[in-house]
Amino acid sequence: MLKMNYWQAEWPLLVDVCPCDVHFNEWVTSQKLKDKTIYHFGTGTHHVVGIEQAKRKNRVFAITASKEEYDAYVKLVTENSTVAKNYLAYFGDIYLSNSGVLPEFDVVTLFHLCEFFQPNTASKEYGGLTDRKVLDLLTDRTRKGGHILFYKGSDGFAKSKPIIAKWEKAKPVKLVGEFKTLLVYRKK
Ligand SMILES: C[S@@+](CC[C@H](N)C(=O)[O-])C[C@H]1O[C@@H](n2cnc3c(N)ncnc32)[C@H](O)[C@@H]1O
Numbered sequence: 001m002l003k004m005n006y007w008q009a010e011w012p013l014l015v016d017v018c019p020c021d022v023h024f025n026e027w028v029t030s031q032k033l034k035d036k037t038i039y040h041f042g043t044g045t046h047h048v049v050g051i052e053q054a055k056r057k058n059r060v061f062a063i064t065a066s067k068e069e070y071d072a073y074v075k076l077v078t079e080n081s082t083v084a085k086n087y088l089a090y091f092g093d094i095y096l097s098n099s100g101v102l103p104e105f106d107v108v109t110l111f112h113l114c115e116f117f118q119p120n121t122a123s124k125e126y127g128g129l130t131d132r133k134v135l136d137l138l139t140d141r142t143r144k145g146g147h148i149l150f151y152k153g154s155d156g157f158a159k160s161k162p163i164i165a166k167w168e169k170a171k172p173v174k175l176v177g178e179f180k181t182l183l184v185y186r187k188k
Contacts, residue, residue, distance in 0.1 A: 054085070093121075102138075135163065142187045
């Protein structure tokens, strides 16, 4: 049995280096989205998406592969029942995503696509998905009319570009615009 590929690091809020989560919160505000269910890839230790969206009456289901970030989530929700009610972070490897345990989403962030694929990820023994399959799986879990967002500043963006180009031809999605560092698609 192989161990899960977890991230042996943690990420504080560094808006000058990685503004995607802050830009995402601003985009949600600009769209006046309320009562929506959001899938968020990469919580950071700061959990700024879960905290801000709980205030805006949206629900966030987010993944972290960092034990430290998950510990920070446990501390956060232990001390704040409103956040606990609206923000569910889970510890896992996104490449092991299983649609059977995922709800449907109105908004999906894939800011770190192509950043964490490991040499063994898609091996039979590990049982993980490719980046394209992660993208397809989360697209299928997105409701019609929902949004899928990418981060142009990601370390994985150069690798993601051709994957996104093929995906937008194969799936019922359309680029609807850019917001600061983010690319915004809509599911038809
Ligand atoms: C560079 S940090 C960015 C965090 C946050 N989005 C931000 O911009 O501040 C990358 C994030 O991806 C998460 N991550 C790393 N590998 C992952 C994996 N295999 N599956 C899911 N999440 C992963 C980390 O836990 C971390 O939250």
